[in-house]
Amino acid sequence: MKCSQKMAQAQAARNSRLCVGIDPDINRMPAGLENTPADFERFVREIIAATADQACAFKFNLAFFERLGGAGLDILQRCAADVPRDIPTIADAKRGDIGNTAEAYAEAYLGAMDFDSITINAYMGRDAVMPFIKRPGKLAFVLAHTSNPGAADFQYWTQDGQKLYNEVVRRCREWSDEAEGECGFVVGATRAAVISEVRESAPGAPLLIPGVGTQGGDPAAVVAANGTEGICLVNVSRAIMYASSAGDYSTAAAAAARSFRESLN
Amino acid sequence: MKCSQKMAQAQAARNSRLCVGIDPDINRMPAGLENTPADFERFVREIIAATADQACAFKFNLAFFERLGGAGLDILQRCAADVPRDIPTIADAKRGDIGNTAEAYAEAYLGAMDFDSITINAYMGRDAVMPFIKRPGKLAFVLAHTSNPGAADFQYWTQDGQKLYNEVVRRCREWSDEAEGECGFVVGATRAAVISEVRESAPGAPLLIPGVGTQGGDPAAVVAANGTEGICLVNVSRAIMYASSAGDYSTAAAAAARSFRESLN
Numbered sequence: 001m002k003c004s005q006k007m008a009q010a011q012a013a014r015n016s017r018l019c020v021g022i023d024p025d026i027n028r029m030p031a032g033l034e035n036t037p038a039d040f041e042r043f044v045r046e047i048i049a050a051t052a053d054q055a056c057a058f059k060f061n062l063a064f065f066e067r068l069g070g071a072g073l074d075i076l077q078r079c080a081a082d083v084p085r086d087i088p089t090i091a092d093a094k095r096g097d098i099g100n101t102a103e104a105y106a107e108a109y110l111g112a113m114d115f116d117s118i119t120i121n122a123y124m125g126r127d128a129v130m131p132f133i134k135r136p137g138k139l140a141f142v143l144a145h146t147s148n149p150g151a152a153d154f155q156y157w158t159q160d161g162q163k164l165y166n167e168v169v170r171r172c173r174e175w176s177d178e179a180e181g182e183c184g185f186v187v188g189a190t191r192a193a194v195i196s197e198v199r200e201s202a203p204g205a206p207l208l209i210p211g212v213g214t215q216g217g218d219p220a221a222v223v224a225a226n227g228t229e230g231i232c233l234v235n236v237s238r239a240i241m242y243a244s245s246a247g248d249y250s251t252a253a254a255a256a257a258r259s260f261r262e263s264l265n
Numbered sequence: 266m267k268c269s270q271k272m273a274q275a276q277a278a279r280n281s282r283l284c285v286g287i288d289p290d291i292n293r294m295p296a297g298l299e300n301t302p303a304d305f306e307r308f309v310r311e312i313i314a315a316t317a318d319q320a321c322a323f324k325f326n327l328a329f330f331e332r333l334g335g336a337g338l339d340i341l342q343r344c345a346a347d348v349p350r351d352i353p354t355i356a357d358a359k360r361g362d363i364g365n366t367a368e369a370y371a372e373a374y375l376g377a378m379d380f381d382s383i384t385i386n387a388y389m390g391r392d393a394v395m396p397f398i399k400r401p402g403k404l405a406f407v408l409a410h411t412s413n414p415g416a417a418d419f420q421y422w423t424q425d426g427q428k429l430y431n432e433v434v435r436r437c438r439e440w441s442d443e444a445e446g447e448c449g450f451v452v453g454a455t456r457a458a459v460i461s462e463v464r465e466s467a468p469g470a471p472l473l474i475p476g477v478g479t480q481g482g483d484p485a486a487v488v489a490a491n492g493t494e495g496i497c498l499v500n501v502s503r504a505i506m507y508a509s510s511a512g513d514y515s516t517a518a519a520a521a522a523r524s525f526r527e528s529l530n
Contacts, residue, residue: 023366063362063369069342069377074335094362096386097328098413101288104328112334121361123388123408125415143388148363150390153436157424164422164429171418 003116003139003182004206006088007231011056013086017223017264019057019208020257021092021237022047022079024064028242030249037068041075043249045082047241050250054257057233058083059090059208060115077113088116090208090233094143095132096121102131110138117141119186119208122168126175133172133181139206140183142172144198147188147211165194169201184208189217189234195225206231212260213239219263236260268381268404268447269471272353272496276321282488282529284322284355284473285522286502287312287344289329293507295514302333306340308514310347312506315515319522322498323348324355324473325380342378353381355473355498359408360397361386367396375403382406384451384473387433391440398437398446404471405448407437409463412453412476430459434466449473454482454499460490471496477525478504484528501525 011017024044026035033039048058060080065072080089091109095118096102109115110132117139120132132140145155145165157164169185176183187198189211198207207226211217213236226232240260244252276282289309291300298304313323325345330337345354356374360383361367374380375397382404385397397405410420410430422429434450441448452463454476463472472491476482478501491497505525509517 025369061362061366061369063360063366063373066338067369067373067377069373070335070337070339072335073331073338077334094386095328095359097326097359098411101326101328104290104326104332108328108332108334112332121359121386121388123386123419124411124413125418125420127413127415129415146363146389148389148392150392150394153390154388154429154433155390157422157429157432159422159424164419167422168419 001137003088003137004231006116007057007206007233010087011231014054014056015265016054016056016261017232017234018055018257018261019059019090019233019235020047020051020055020240021059021061021210021235023061023237023241026064026068030245030247032247037071037075040068041079044075044079046250047253048079048082050254051240051257052084052087054254054261055087057088057090059092059235061092061237080113080115090141091115091118094119094121096124096128098124099127099131102128106131106135110135119143122172129172129175130179133176133183134179135181138182141186141208142168142183144169144185145187145191145194147190147215147217151188166197166201169198173202173205186210189222190215192221192225195222199226199230204230206233208233208235210235212236219260223264234264266402268353268402269496271381272322272471272498275352276496278351279318279321280530281319281321281526282497282499283320283522283526284324284498284500285316285320285505286324286326286475286500288326288502288506291329291333295510295512297512302336302340305333306344309340309344311515312518313344313347315519316505316522317349317352319519319526320352322353322355324357324500326357326502345378345380355406356380356383359384359386361389361393363389364392364396367393371396371400375400384408387437394437394440395444398441398448399444400446403447406451406473407433407448409434409450410452410456410459412455412480412482416453431462431466434463438467438470451475454487455480457486457490460487464491464495469495471498473498473500475500477501484525488529499529
Protein backbone atom coordinates (compact mmCIF):
# COMPACT_ATOMS: atom_id res chain seq x y z
CA MET A 1 0.00 0.00 0.00
CA LYS A 2 1.22 3.49 -0.77
CA CYS A 3 1.95 5.60 2.28
CA SER A 4 -0.46 8.32 1.11
CA GLN A 5 -3.18 5.66 0.93
CA LYS A 6 -2.49 4.62 4.53
CA MET A 7 -2.80 8.29 5.48
CA ALA A 8 -6.09 8.68 3.62
CA GLN A 9 -7.51 5.58 5.28
CA ALA A 10 -6.47 6.73 8.75
CA GLN A 11 -8.07 10.12 8.11
CA ALA A 12 -11.32 8.53 6.98
CA ALA A 13 -11.44 5.95 9.77
CA ARG A 14 -11.01 8.56 12.49
CA ASN A 15 -12.62 11.49 10.72
CA SER A 16 -9.49 13.41 11.59
CA ARG A 17 -6.89 15.72 10.08
CA LEU A 18 -5.05 15.95 13.39
CA CYS A 19 -1.44 14.84 13.57
CA VAL A 20 -0.35 14.60 17.21
CA GLY A 21 3.20 15.86 17.62
CA ILE A 22 5.36 14.09 20.18
CA ASP A 23 7.78 16.72 21.50
CA PRO A 24 8.52 15.50 25.04
CA ASP A 25 10.83 17.78 26.99
CA ILE A 26 12.60 15.86 29.75
CA ASN A 27 13.02 19.12 31.65
CA ARG A 28 9.30 19.76 31.58
CA MET A 29 7.59 16.68 32.95
CA PRO A 30 4.04 16.93 34.25
CA ALA A 31 3.22 16.45 37.92
CA GLY A 32 3.80 12.94 39.22
CA LEU A 33 6.59 12.12 36.75
CA GLU A 34 10.32 12.46 37.34
CA ASN A 35 12.76 13.63 34.68
CA THR A 36 14.13 10.13 34.18
CA PRO A 37 14.20 8.12 30.94
CA ALA A 38 11.65 5.68 32.39
CA ASP A 39 9.13 8.39 33.21
CA PHE A 40 9.85 10.16 29.93
CA GLU A 41 8.89 6.96 28.10
CA ARG A 42 5.82 6.51 30.27
CA PHE A 43 4.75 10.10 29.49
CA VAL A 44 5.04 9.53 25.73
CA ARG A 45 3.21 6.22 25.82
CA GLU A 46 0.38 7.67 27.89
CA ILE A 47 -0.01 10.58 25.47
CA ILE A 48 -0.15 8.19 22.52
CA ALA A 49 -2.74 5.99 24.21
CA ALA A 50 -4.81 9.00 25.27
CA THR A 51 -4.92 10.63 21.83
CA ALA A 52 -4.88 7.70 19.35
CA ASP A 53 -8.66 7.88 18.88
CA GLN A 54 -8.37 11.46 17.65
CA ALA A 55 -5.19 11.25 15.58
CA CYS A 56 -4.69 10.46 11.89
CA ALA A 57 -0.91 10.47 12.40
CA PHE A 58 1.80 10.73 15.05
CA LYS A 59 4.88 12.86 14.44
CA PHE A 60 7.92 12.22 16.64
CA ASN A 61 10.36 15.10 17.08
CA LEU A 62 13.68 13.28 17.14
CA ALA A 63 15.65 16.04 18.87
CA PHE A 64 13.89 15.44 22.17
CA PHE A 65 14.79 11.76 22.04
CA GLU A 66 18.37 12.29 20.86
CA ARG A 67 18.93 14.58 23.83
CA LEU A 68 18.74 11.42 25.96
CA GLY A 69 21.48 9.73 23.91
CA GLY A 70 21.25 6.02 23.13
CA ALA A 71 18.51 5.47 25.71
CA GLY A 72 16.47 8.11 23.90
CA LEU A 73 16.68 6.37 20.52
CA ASP A 74 15.67 3.08 22.15
CA ILE A 75 12.67 4.83 23.71
CA LEU A 76 11.81 6.38 20.34
CA GLN A 77 11.78 2.97 18.71
CA ARG A 78 9.57 1.43 21.39
CA CYS A 79 7.16 4.37 21.40
CA ALA A 80 6.83 4.39 17.61
CA ALA A 81 6.07 0.67 17.73
CA ASP A 82 3.35 1.46 20.28
CA VAL A 83 1.31 3.46 17.76
CA PRO A 84 -1.67 1.45 16.43
CA ARG A 85 -0.61 -0.09 13.12
CA ASP A 86 -3.23 1.69 11.04
CA ILE A 87 -2.03 5.15 12.10
CA PRO A 88 0.90 6.46 10.06
CA THR A 89 4.02 7.61 11.87
CA ILE A 90 6.36 10.45 10.94
CA ALA A 91 10.00 10.68 12.02
CA ASP A 92 10.45 14.45 12.28
CA ALA A 93 14.15 14.30 11.55
CA LYS A 94 14.71 17.03 8.96
CA ARG A 95 17.71 15.10 7.66
CA GLY A 96 19.54 15.81 4.42
CA ASP A 97 23.01 14.68 3.36
CA ILE A 98 24.96 13.31 0.41
CA GLY A 99 23.75 10.10 -1.25
CA ASN A 100 25.38 7.33 0.79
CA THR A 101 24.71 9.15 4.06
CA ALA A 102 21.10 9.86 3.12
CA GLU A 103 20.78 6.13 2.43
CA ALA A 104 21.99 5.42 5.96
CA TYR A 105 19.46 7.85 7.45
CA ALA A 106 16.67 6.32 5.35
CA GLU A 107 17.73 2.87 6.50
CA ALA A 108 17.78 4.04 10.14
CA TYR A 109 14.31 5.55 10.24
CA LEU A 110 12.30 4.10 7.36
CA GLY A 111 14.10 0.74 7.54
CA ALA A 112 15.24 -0.40 10.99
CA MET A 113 12.76 1.74 12.95
CA ASP A 114 10.06 1.30 10.30
CA PHE A 115 8.54 4.79 10.39
CA ASP A 116 6.04 5.32 7.58
CA SER A 117 7.48 8.70 6.69
CA ILE A 118 10.18 11.22 7.53
CA THR A 119 10.74 14.95 7.22
CA ILE A 120 13.77 15.95 5.13
CA ASN A 121 15.68 19.05 4.09
CA ALA A 122 16.38 19.44 0.35
CA TYR A 123 19.16 22.08 0.54
CA MET A 124 21.73 19.54 -0.72
CA GLY A 125 19.67 18.66 -3.78
CA ARG A 126 18.65 15.56 -5.69
CA ASP A 127 20.95 12.92 -4.27
CA ALA A 128 20.08 14.05 -0.72
CA VAL A 129 16.37 13.61 -1.44
CA MET A 130 16.17 10.46 -3.56
CA PRO A 131 17.02 7.83 -0.92
CA PHE A 132 14.02 8.94 1.13
CA ILE A 133 11.39 9.13 -1.60
CA LYS A 134 12.19 5.98 -3.52
CA ARG A 135 11.26 3.46 -0.80
CA PRO A 136 8.06 1.54 -1.58
CA GLY A 137 5.33 2.21 0.96
CA LYS A 138 7.20 5.13 2.50
CA LEU A 139 6.97 8.89 2.03
CA ALA A 140 9.24 11.88 2.64
CA PHE A 141 7.90 15.27 3.67
CA VAL A 142 10.27 17.84 2.20
CA LEU A 143 10.60 21.18 4.02
CA ALA A 144 9.09 23.81 1.77
CA HIS A 145 7.85 26.81 3.76
CA THR A 146 8.25 26.39 7.51
CA SER A 147 6.24 27.91 10.35
CA ASN A 148 9.04 29.58 12.31
CA PRO A 149 10.10 33.25 12.36
CA GLY A 150 13.25 32.49 10.32
CA ALA A 151 11.29 30.97 7.42
CA ALA A 152 11.61 34.14 5.34
CA ASP A 153 15.39 34.36 5.69
CA PHE A 154 16.24 31.95 2.86
CA GLN A 155 13.01 30.28 1.71
CA TYR A 156 11.93 33.49 -0.07
CA TRP A 157 15.13 33.83 -2.09
CA THR A 158 13.74 34.67 -5.53
CA GLN A 159 15.03 33.84 -8.98
CA ASP A 160 13.01 34.87 -12.05
CA GLY A 161 9.99 35.58 -9.86
CA GLN A 162 10.13 32.10 -8.32
CA LYS A 163 10.71 31.78 -4.58
CA LEU A 164 13.07 29.07 -3.36
CA TYR A 165 10.32 27.13 -1.59
CA ASN A 166 8.36 26.97 -4.86
CA GLU A 167 11.41 25.66 -6.64
CA VAL A 168 11.90 23.03 -3.92
CA VAL A 169 8.32 21.85 -4.46
CA ARG A 170 8.68 21.81 -8.24
CA ARG A 171 11.95 19.86 -8.32
CA CYS A 172 11.00 17.36 -5.62
CA ARG A 173 7.78 16.58 -7.50
CA GLU A 174 9.88 15.80 -10.57
CA TRP A 175 12.23 13.55 -8.60
CA SER A 176 9.37 11.79 -6.91
CA ASP A 177 7.76 11.03 -10.29
CA GLU A 178 11.10 9.87 -11.63
CA ALA A 179 11.60 7.53 -8.64
CA GLU A 180 7.98 6.40 -8.72
CA GLY A 181 8.05 7.22 -5.04
CA GLU A 182 6.10 9.56 -2.84
CA CYS A 183 6.86 12.95 -1.42
CA GLY A 184 4.82 15.43 0.51
CA PHE A 185 5.71 18.89 1.80
CA VAL A 186 6.00 20.69 5.10
CA VAL A 187 4.17 23.99 4.94
CA GLY A 188 3.71 26.10 8.05
CA ALA A 189 0.21 26.92 9.28
CA THR A 190 1.07 30.53 9.96
CA ARG A 191 0.62 31.71 6.35
CA ALA A 192 -2.51 30.32 4.74
CA ALA A 193 -1.76 31.89 1.35
CA VAL A 194 1.40 29.80 1.08
CA ILE A 195 -0.56 26.61 1.82
CA SER A 196 -2.89 27.40 -1.11
CA GLU A 197 0.08 28.15 -3.33
CA VAL A 198 1.84 24.86 -2.53
CA ARG A 199 -1.41 22.93 -2.80
CA GLU A 200 -1.93 24.37 -6.28
CA SER A 201 1.53 23.37 -7.51
CA ALA A 202 1.38 19.91 -5.89
CA PRO A 203 -2.27 18.86 -6.15
CA GLY A 204 -1.95 15.28 -4.94
CA ALA A 205 0.87 15.61 -2.43
CA PRO A 206 0.19 15.16 1.28
CA LEU A 207 0.95 18.33 3.22
CA LEU A 208 2.26 18.25 6.76
CA ILE A 209 1.22 21.50 8.38
CA PRO A 210 2.78 22.43 11.72
CA GLY A 211 2.20 25.67 13.56
CA VAL A 212 -1.33 25.29 14.92
CA GLY A 213 -1.59 25.57 18.69
CA THR A 214 1.36 27.15 20.54
CA GLN A 215 2.66 28.72 17.33
CA GLY A 216 -0.69 30.41 16.62
CA GLY A 217 -1.91 29.07 13.24
CA ASP A 218 -5.69 29.10 12.75
CA PRO A 219 -7.22 25.61 12.15
CA ALA A 220 -10.13 26.76 9.97
CA ALA A 221 -7.92 28.93 7.75
CA VAL A 222 -5.45 26.09 7.29
CA VAL A 223 -8.09 23.59 6.21
CA ALA A 224 -9.74 26.11 3.87
CA ALA A 225 -6.38 26.92 2.29
CA ASN A 226 -5.66 23.24 1.67
CA GLY A 227 -9.02 22.76 -0.08
CA THR A 228 -10.76 19.46 -0.54
CA GLU A 229 -8.39 17.70 -2.94
CA GLY A 230 -5.21 16.59 -1.20
CA ILE A 231 -4.40 15.17 2.21
CA CYS A 232 -3.36 17.60 4.91
CA LEU A 233 -2.03 16.47 8.26
CA VAL A 234 -2.27 19.36 10.68
CA ASN A 235 0.22 18.95 13.48
CA VAL A 236 -0.28 20.07 17.06
CA SER A 237 2.45 19.23 19.56
CA ARG A 238 2.88 21.20 22.75
CA ALA A 239 -0.76 22.35 23.03
CA ILE A 240 -1.73 18.68 23.36
CA MET A 241 1.23 17.13 25.24
CA TYR A 242 1.31 19.99 27.70
CA ALA A 243 -2.41 20.71 27.83
CA SER A 244 -1.99 20.23 31.58
CA SER A 245 1.15 20.18 33.69
CA ALA A 246 -0.75 18.60 36.56
CA GLY A 247 -1.50 14.93 37.20
CA ASP A 248 -4.39 15.00 34.73
CA TYR A 249 -2.05 15.49 31.75
CA SER A 250 -3.32 12.49 29.80
CA THR A 251 -7.02 13.28 30.13
CA ALA A 252 -6.22 16.92 29.34
CA ALA A 253 -4.26 15.80 26.25
CA ALA A 254 -7.20 13.65 25.14
CA ALA A 255 -9.58 16.58 25.54
CA ALA A 256 -7.25 18.95 23.70
CA ALA A 257 -6.80 16.45 20.86
CA ARG A 258 -10.56 16.02 20.55
CA SER A 259 -11.04 19.76 20.46
CA PHE A 260 -8.33 20.27 17.80
CA ARG A 261 -9.70 17.39 15.73
CA GLU A 262 -13.15 18.96 15.76
CA SER A 263 -11.86 22.42 14.93
CA LEU A 264 -10.15 20.90 11.87
CA ASN A 265 -13.41 19.40 10.51
CA MET B 266 38.95 29.01 24.83
CA LYS B 267 37.19 29.70 21.57
CA CYS B 268 36.60 26.64 19.42
CA SER B 269 38.44 28.18 16.49
CA GLN B 270 41.45 28.65 18.78
CA LYS B 271 41.37 24.98 19.74
CA MET B 272 41.29 24.16 16.02
CA ALA B 273 44.24 26.44 15.29
CA GLN B 274 46.27 24.90 18.12
CA ALA B 275 45.52 21.36 16.96
CA GLN B 276 46.57 22.28 13.42
CA ALA B 277 49.82 23.80 14.63
CA ALA B 278 50.65 20.98 17.06
CA ARG B 279 50.24 18.29 14.42
CA ASN B 280 51.19 20.35 11.38
CA SER B 281 47.97 19.12 9.83
CA ARG B 282 44.92 20.34 7.96
CA LEU B 283 43.51 16.81 7.81
CA CYS B 284 40.13 16.12 9.36
CA VAL B 285 39.56 12.38 9.58
CA GLY B 286 35.96 11.53 8.77
CA ILE B 287 34.39 8.65 10.68
CA ASP B 288 31.83 7.08 8.31
CA PRO B 289 31.72 3.46 9.49
CA ASP B 290 29.40 1.28 7.44
CA ILE B 291 28.26 -1.75 9.45
CA ASN B 292 27.65 -3.59 6.17
CA ARG B 293 31.23 -3.01 5.09
CA MET B 294 33.48 -4.21 7.87
CA PRO B 295 37.11 -5.02 7.12
CA ALA B 296 38.44 -8.56 7.33
CA GLY B 297 38.51 -10.03 10.83
CA LEU B 298 35.58 -7.98 12.09
CA GLU B 299 31.93 -9.02 12.21
CA ASN B 300 29.03 -6.70 11.46
CA THR B 301 28.09 -6.47 15.14
CA PRO B 302 27.87 -3.33 17.28
CA ALA B 303 30.88 -4.50 19.31
CA ASP B 304 33.12 -4.91 16.26
CA PHE B 305 31.74 -1.69 14.74
CA GLU B 306 32.88 0.16 17.87
CA ARG B 307 36.24 -1.59 17.83
CA PHE B 308 36.72 -0.59 14.17
CA VAL B 309 36.01 3.08 14.93
CA ARG B 310 38.26 3.15 17.98
CA GLU B 311 41.12 1.52 16.09
CA ILE B 312 40.81 4.04 13.25
CA ILE B 313 40.87 6.92 15.74
CA ALA B 314 43.94 5.53 17.51
CA ALA B 315 45.72 4.83 14.22
CA THR B 316 45.16 8.30 12.74
CA ALA B 317 45.20 10.67 15.74
CA ASP B 318 48.82 11.67 15.11
CA GLN B 319 47.90 12.91 11.65
CA ALA B 320 44.54 14.55 12.36
CA CYS B 321 43.69 18.11 13.36
CA ALA B 322 40.03 17.11 13.81
CA PHE B 323 37.67 14.12 13.77
CA LYS B 324 34.30 14.39 12.09
CA PHE B 325 31.66 11.77 13.01
CA ASN B 326 28.95 11.09 10.45
CA LEU B 327 25.93 10.54 12.67
CA ALA B 328 23.85 8.64 10.10
CA PHE B 329 26.09 5.59 10.35
CA PHE B 330 25.68 5.51 14.13
CA GLU B 331 21.94 6.24 14.11
CA ARG B 332 21.47 3.28 11.79
CA LEU B 333 22.35 1.11 14.82
CA GLY B 334 19.60 2.73 16.92
CA GLY B 335 20.22 3.44 20.60
CA ALA B 336 23.31 1.24 20.68
CA GLY B 337 24.74 3.36 17.88
CA LEU B 338 24.33 6.63 19.77
CA ASP B 339 25.97 5.07 22.83
CA ILE B 340 28.88 3.96 20.66
CA LEU B 341 29.09 7.45 19.15
CA GLN B 342 29.37 8.99 22.59
CA ARG B 343 32.08 6.58 23.73
CA CYS B 344 34.06 6.97 20.49
CA ALA B 345 33.89 10.77 20.59
CA ALA B 346 35.13 10.66 24.18
CA ASP B 347 38.03 8.52 22.94
CA VAL B 348 39.46 11.33 20.81
CA PRO B 349 42.48 12.98 22.49
CA ARG B 350 41.22 16.10 24.30
CA ASP B 351 43.30 18.55 22.27
CA ILE B 352 41.81 17.42 18.95
CA PRO B 353 38.49 19.10 18.11
CA THR B 354 35.51 16.91 17.29
CA ILE B 355 32.71 17.60 14.81
CA ALA B 356 29.24 16.05 15.00
CA ASP B 357 28.34 15.82 11.32
CA ALA B 358 24.63 16.06 11.98
CA LYS B 359 23.37 18.63 9.44
CA ARG B 360 20.52 19.47 11.79
CA GLY B 361 18.22 22.47 11.47
CA ASP B 362 14.82 23.01 13.05
CA ILE B 363 12.69 25.65 14.80
CA GLY B 364 14.09 27.38 17.88
CA ASN B 365 13.13 25.06 20.75
CA THR B 366 13.98 21.95 18.72
CA ALA B 367 17.30 23.38 17.60
CA GLU B 368 18.03 24.02 21.30
CA ALA B 369 17.38 20.33 22.00
CA TYR B 370 19.74 19.25 19.21
CA ALA B 371 22.41 21.65 20.45
CA GLU B 372 21.97 20.29 23.96
CA ALA B 373 22.23 16.71 22.65
CA TYR B 374 25.46 17.10 20.71
CA LEU B 375 27.27 20.20 22.01
CA GLY B 376 25.96 19.69 25.57
CA ALA B 377 25.43 16.10 26.68
CA MET B 378 27.85 14.54 24.16
CA ASP B 379 30.21 17.50 24.36
CA PHE B 380 31.25 17.70 20.73
CA ASP B 381 33.28 20.83 19.99
CA SER B 382 31.30 21.62 16.86
CA ILE B 383 28.43 20.50 14.69
CA THR B 384 27.35 20.81 11.07
CA ILE B 385 23.97 22.50 10.55
CA ASN B 386 21.55 23.37 7.76
CA ALA B 387 20.33 26.98 7.62
CA TYR B 388 17.28 26.51 5.36
CA MET B 389 14.92 27.33 8.24
CA GLY B 390 16.67 30.62 9.00
CA ARG B 391 17.85 32.57 12.00
CA ASP B 392 16.11 30.79 14.86
CA ALA B 393 17.26 27.42 13.46
CA VAL B 394 20.89 28.61 13.48
CA MET B 395 21.23 30.65 16.65
CA PRO B 396 21.07 27.86 19.27
CA PHE B 397 24.13 26.26 17.71
CA ILE B 398 26.35 29.33 17.30
CA LYS B 399 25.74 31.04 20.59
CA ARG B 400 27.33 28.40 22.84
CA PRO B 401 30.62 29.56 24.38
CA GLY B 402 33.55 27.42 23.27
CA LYS B 403 31.52 25.72 20.54
CA LEU B 404 31.18 26.30 16.81
CA ALA B 405 28.63 25.48 14.11
CA PHE B 406 29.65 24.71 10.54
CA VAL B 407 26.79 25.91 8.35
CA LEU B 408 26.24 24.15 5.02
CA ALA B 409 27.12 26.66 2.30
CA HIS B 410 28.18 24.90 -0.90
CA THR B 411 28.33 21.13 -0.60
CA SER B 412 30.47 18.62 -2.47
CA ASN B 413 27.74 16.36 -3.86
CA PRO B 414 26.22 16.24 -7.36
CA GLY B 415 22.97 17.84 -6.13
CA ALA B 416 24.72 20.93 -4.75
CA ALA B 417 23.73 23.03 -7.76
CA ASP B 418 20.02 22.19 -7.52
CA PHE B 419 19.14 24.81 -4.90
CA GLN B 420 22.38 26.34 -3.62
CA TYR B 421 22.80 28.32 -6.85
CA TRP B 422 19.35 29.92 -6.70
CA THR B 423 20.18 33.52 -7.55
CA GLN B 424 18.57 36.76 -6.42
CA ASP B 425 20.03 40.11 -7.54
CA GLY B 426 23.18 38.36 -8.73
CA GLN B 427 23.71 36.71 -5.34
CA LYS B 428 23.66 32.92 -5.11
CA LEU B 429 21.85 31.33 -2.18
CA TYR B 430 25.04 29.88 -0.68
CA ASN B 431 26.56 33.38 -0.63
CA GLU B 432 23.50 34.72 1.14
CA VAL B 433 23.72 31.89 3.68
CA VAL B 434 27.31 32.88 4.42
CA ARG B 435 26.49 36.59 4.67
CA ARG B 436 23.51 36.19 7.01
CA CYS B 437 25.13 33.57 9.25
CA ARG B 438 28.15 35.85 9.70
CA GLU B 439 25.80 38.59 10.88
CA TRP B 440 24.02 36.27 13.30
CA SER B 441 27.29 34.92 14.63
CA ASP B 442 28.54 38.46 15.32
CA GLU B 443 25.24 39.31 16.94
CA ALA B 444 25.44 36.23 19.19
CA GLU B 445 29.14 36.77 19.88
CA GLY B 446 29.43 33.14 18.89
CA GLU B 447 31.33 31.28 16.23
CA CYS B 448 30.32 29.85 12.93
CA GLY B 449 32.25 28.26 10.11
CA PHE B 450 31.09 26.96 6.76
CA VAL B 451 30.98 23.69 4.87
CA VAL B 452 32.33 24.17 1.36
CA GLY B 453 32.91 21.20 -0.91
CA ALA B 454 36.39 20.46 -2.24
CA THR B 455 35.12 19.75 -5.71
CA ARG B 456 34.95 23.42 -6.80
CA ALA B 457 38.02 25.39 -5.74
CA ALA B 458 36.65 28.70 -7.05
CA VAL B 459 33.78 28.50 -4.58
CA ILE B 460 36.21 27.95 -1.71
CA SER B 461 38.04 31.18 -2.64
CA GLU B 462 34.72 33.00 -2.91
CA VAL B 463 33.52 31.89 0.53
CA ARG B 464 36.94 32.54 2.05
CA GLU B 465 36.82 36.11 0.72
CA SER B 466 33.38 36.82 2.18
CA ALA B 467 34.21 35.16 5.51
CA PRO B 468 37.91 35.88 6.11
CA GLY B 469 38.21 34.55 9.64
CA ALA B 470 35.72 31.70 9.56
CA PRO B 471 36.93 28.10 9.76
CA LEU B 472 36.00 26.16 6.65
CA LEU B 473 35.18 22.47 6.74
CA ILE B 474 35.99 21.08 3.32
CA PRO B 475 34.75 17.59 2.44
CA GLY B 476 35.14 15.92 -0.92
CA VAL B 477 38.84 15.03 -1.05
CA GLY B 478 39.51 11.32 -1.47
CA THR B 479 36.66 9.15 -2.76
CA GLN B 480 34.75 12.19 -4.03
CA GLY B 481 37.73 13.37 -6.07
CA GLY B 482 38.68 16.86 -4.78
CA ASP B 483 42.33 17.89 -5.28
CA PRO B 484 44.22 18.56 -1.99
CA ALA B 485 46.64 21.16 -3.38
CA ALA B 486 43.92 23.10 -5.17
CA VAL B 487 41.79 23.16 -2.02
CA VAL B 488 44.57 24.53 0.17
CA ALA B 489 45.57 27.13 -2.43
CA ALA B 490 41.97 28.27 -2.76
CA ASN B 491 41.66 28.69 1.00
CA GLY B 492 44.79 30.85 1.13
CA THR B 493 46.89 31.47 4.22
CA GLU B 494 44.48 33.48 6.36
CA GLY B 495 41.73 31.29 7.79
CA ILE B 496 41.55 27.78 9.14
CA CYS B 497 40.56 25.04 6.74
CA LEU B 498 39.83 21.50 7.88
CA VAL B 499 39.99 19.20 4.90
CA ASN B 500 37.94 16.09 5.49
CA VAL B 501 38.76 12.64 4.17
CA SER B 502 36.49 9.79 5.24
CA ARG B 503 36.22 6.61 3.21
CA ALA B 504 39.67 6.85 1.60
CA ILE B 505 41.16 6.54 5.10
CA MET B 506 38.69 4.27 6.94
CA TYR B 507 38.55 1.90 4.01
CA ALA B 508 42.14 2.26 2.80
CA SER B 509 42.27 -1.52 3.18
CA SER B 510 39.45 -4.01 3.54
CA ALA B 511 41.89 -6.65 4.76
CA GLY B 512 43.16 -7.25 8.27
CA ASP B 513 45.71 -4.43 7.95
CA TYR B 514 42.96 -1.77 7.86
CA SER B 515 44.36 0.24 10.76
CA THR B 516 47.93 0.42 9.50
CA ALA B 517 46.58 1.20 6.03
CA ALA B 518 44.40 3.95 7.51
CA ALA B 519 47.43 5.39 9.32
CA ALA B 520 49.45 5.40 6.09
CA ALA B 521 46.60 6.96 4.11
CA ALA B 522 46.13 9.64 6.77
CA ARG B 523 49.84 10.46 6.72
CA SER B 524 49.81 10.70 2.97
CA PHE B 525 46.74 12.98 2.91
CA ARG B 526 48.20 15.15 5.70
CA GLU B 527 51.39 15.60 3.71
CA SER B 528 49.57 16.35 0.46
CA LEU B 529 47.69 19.11 2.31
CA ASN B 530 50.90 20.86 3.46
